[in-house]
Amino acid sequence: MDTTQLLKGVLDLACLAALRDEDGYGYDILRRLRTAGLTEVGDASVYGTLRRLFNAGLLTTYVVPSDEGPHRKYYALNPAGRAELQRSGKVWHGFASTMDDLLRERETA
Amino acid sequence: MITTAQDEINLYVFAVRAALGDLPESLRDELLEDLPEHLAEVAADGEGSLTDRLGSPEAYAADLRMSAGFVGGFPDPPGRTDQFKEMRDVALARLRVADVRLGPLFGAERASEFLVQLRPAWWVLRGYLAAMVLAWMLDDSGQPIGLLPRIGGSEAVALLLLAAGVLGSIWLGRRSVRLAHWPQMALYAGSVVLVLVALGGFLSADSSSRGAPYADVNYDNSNPYGNVEDLFVYDEQGRLVNNARIFDQNGSPLRLGNSYCYDESGNYTEVETLTYPYCAERDPFRVPGASAGTEAGERSGAPGTNGPGPVPPLTDRSGVSPSVSPSASASPSPSATSPSVSPSTR
Known part of the structure; x- marks a missing residue:
C-alpha cells in the first residue's frame, strides 16, 4: 500500500502531534515527522498543512530572528489546536483499532 | 550556470508561484510568504540542489495546493476549466441515465448498445x-x-x-x-x-x-414563361375571367408571374390569393376609358373589356395561348371592334 495516500488523511493530525510538546518552525516540524518514522512526508505537504492549520485557527505563529540565517516562523498549538488534536486523536485510535480488528479477523479466517 | 543559494531559492519560488498562476494573487502571496525562508532552511541543511531534494517546482506546487488548498480561510475558487469539467461531468451523467432509460425502447439494456449495432x-x-x-x-x-x-x-x-x-x-x-x-x-x-x-x-x-x-x-431564362408577370384568362366570348385558378395535370396549382400590383397611381399592393389575374385593371384588351356597364361592355359581352379576338385553332402556331403570352398572340390588335363572340356558344 502506498503510504503517501495514507499520509494525506493523517497529515493534519501528525503536524498537530509534532507540536504537542514543543513549538517549531516549518523545517523543524518536517524533521520531527521524519525522525518519528514518516519518512515519505513531503516538504511542500508539511508547509501547506501548517499554513492551512494556521488559517483554520488551530495554530499561532511568532517570528524568531536568527543570527546566521533567515528569521524563523515558529508555530505553536493554541487551545483550539489542542482540542482538535485530542478529538482527531480519538478518531484515529478508533479507526486504527477497527482496522486492526479487521485485519486480525482476515488473518484467522 | 553559476547561482548562489539565494538565487536558486528565488528561482524555485518563482517557478512554484508560476505553477500556482491560476490562484488569485492575494491567496498566492499569502500561501508563499514564508516559502523563501523555509527553503533557506532546507538548503542550509544538506547537500544537493533544491530540485534534487524537493522535486520539481511544479510537483512542489501541486503538493502545496493539495495540502493547503482545501480548508479554513483558503477558499479554492473554481477555475474555468473546473467549471467546464463540472458541466461536462453533469452532462455525461445525464446522458448515462437517458441511455439506460431509453434502453428498453430498443430492446436492449442501453440505447447505446443499439447504436453500436x-x-x-x-x-x-x-x-x-x-x-x-x-x-x-x-x-x-x-x-x-x-x-x-x-x-x-x-x-x-x-x-x-x-x-x-x-x-x-x-x-x-x-x-x-x-x-x-x-x-x-x-x-x-x-x-x-x-x-x-x-x-x-x-x-x-x-x-x-x-x-x-x-x-x-x-x-430559368430559357423558359418561355420566364417574363410573364400576370395571367389573364378569357372565356370563349372573350370575357375576362376574374379570380381564375389554374392547375396542372396533377392538380397542383400553377404559379406564374409576380404576386403584386402597381395600380395606376403607382401604389404597390401585395396580392395574397393565388388567383389570376393579380391586377385586373391591367387587362391588355381593356378598352381605354371604358367603365362597367357602358356600350363597350354590351358589345363585347364583358364589362370594360373587349376580349382577345376570335378563338384560334390549336394548330395555329402563333396563337397557342393568347392568355399567357398576349404579345405573341394571333390577334393583330386588341381593337375595340373585333368580333369576339364565337358561334359555338351554348
Missing part, C-alpha cells in the same frame, strides 16, 4: 457520403450530379466510386477501434465534416425537389 449502417452511409463529396469536387461537367456520385455524368464511374467509398469506409470502420489516438481523432473529425456537408446537400436536394414546379418558371 447500427454502426455498420453508418459505415455504409459514410462511404456513400464520401463518394458524393469526392464526385462533387472532381466533377466539372457542369451537369447536375443527381443522387449518385457521377463524374462527367457517367453512371459507371458513379457505381465504381460508390463501391470504393462504401468498401473503404467499412474497412476504416473495422480498423478505427485499433487506430492510434491522432488518426482516430482525424477520422472522427473527417466524419463530422462529412455529416455537415451531407446535411447541406440534403437540405438543398430537399428544397430543390419541393421547389421544382416553381423554380424553372421564375429563374
Whole structure:
C-alpha cells in the first residue's frame, strides 16, 4: 500500500502531534515527522498543512530572528489546536483499532 | 550556470508561484510568504540542489495546493476549466441515465448498445457520403450530379466510386477501434465534416425537389414563361375571367408571374390569393376609358373589356395561348371592334 495516500488523511493530525510538546518552525516540524518514522512526508505537504492549520485557527505563529540565517516562523498549538488534536486523536485510535480488528479477523479466517 | 543559494531559492519560488498562476494573487502571496525562508532552511541543511531534494517546482506546487488548498480561510475558487469539467461531468451523467432509460425502447439494456449495432449502417452511409463529396469536387461537367456520385455524368464511374467509398469506409470502420489516438481523432473529425456537408446537400436536394414546379418558371431564362408577370384568362366570348385558378395535370396549382400590383397611381399592393389575374385593371384588351356597364361592355359581352379576338385553332402556331403570352398572340390588335363572340356558344 502506498503510504503517501495514507499520509494525506493523517497529515493534519501528525503536524498537530509534532507540536504537542514543543513549538517549531516549518523545517523543524518536517524533521520531527521524519525522525518519528514518516519518512515519505513531503516538504511542500508539511508547509501547506501548517499554513492551512494556521488559517483554520488551530495554530499561532511568532517570528524568531536568527543570527546566521533567515528569521524563523515558529508555530505553536493554541487551545483550539489542542482540542482538535485530542478529538482527531480519538478518531484515529478508533479507526486504527477497527482496522486492526479487521485485519486480525482476515488473518484467522 | 553559476547561482548562489539565494538565487536558486528565488528561482524555485518563482517557478512554484508560476505553477500556482491560476490562484488569485492575494491567496498566492499569502500561501508563499514564508516559502523563501523555509527553503533557506532546507538548503542550509544538506547537500544537493533544491530540485534534487524537493522535486520539481511544479510537483512542489501541486503538493502545496493539495495540502493547503482545501480548508479554513483558503477558499479554492473554481477555475474555468473546473467549471467546464463540472458541466461536462453533469452532462455525461445525464446522458448515462437517458441511455439506460431509453434502453428498453430498443430492446436492449442501453440505447447505446443499439447504436453500436447500427454502426455498420453508418459505415455504409459514410462511404456513400464520401463518394458524393469526392464526385462533387472532381466533377466539372457542369451537369447536375443527381443522387449518385457521377463524374462527367457517367453512371459507371458513379457505381465504381460508390463501391470504393462504401468498401473503404467499412474497412476504416473495422480498423478505427485499433487506430492510434491522432488518426482516430482525424477520422472522427473527417466524419463530422462529412455529416455537415451531407446535411447541406440534403437540405438543398430537399428544397430543390419541393421547389421544382416553381423554380424553372421564375429563374430559368430559357423558359418561355420566364417574363410573364400576370395571367389573364378569357372565356370563349372573350370575357375576362376574374379570380381564375389554374392547375396542372396533377392538380397542383400553377404559379406564374409576380404576386403584386402597381395600380395606376403607382401604389404597390401585395396580392395574397393565388388567383389570376393579380391586377385586373391591367387587362391588355381593356378598352381605354371604358367603365362597367357602358356600350363597350354590351358589345363585347364583358364589362370594360373587349376580349382577345376570335378563338384560334390549336394548330395555329402563333396563337397557342393568347392568355399567357398576349404579345405573341394571333390577334393583330386588341381593337375595340373585333368580333369576339364565337358561334359555338351554348
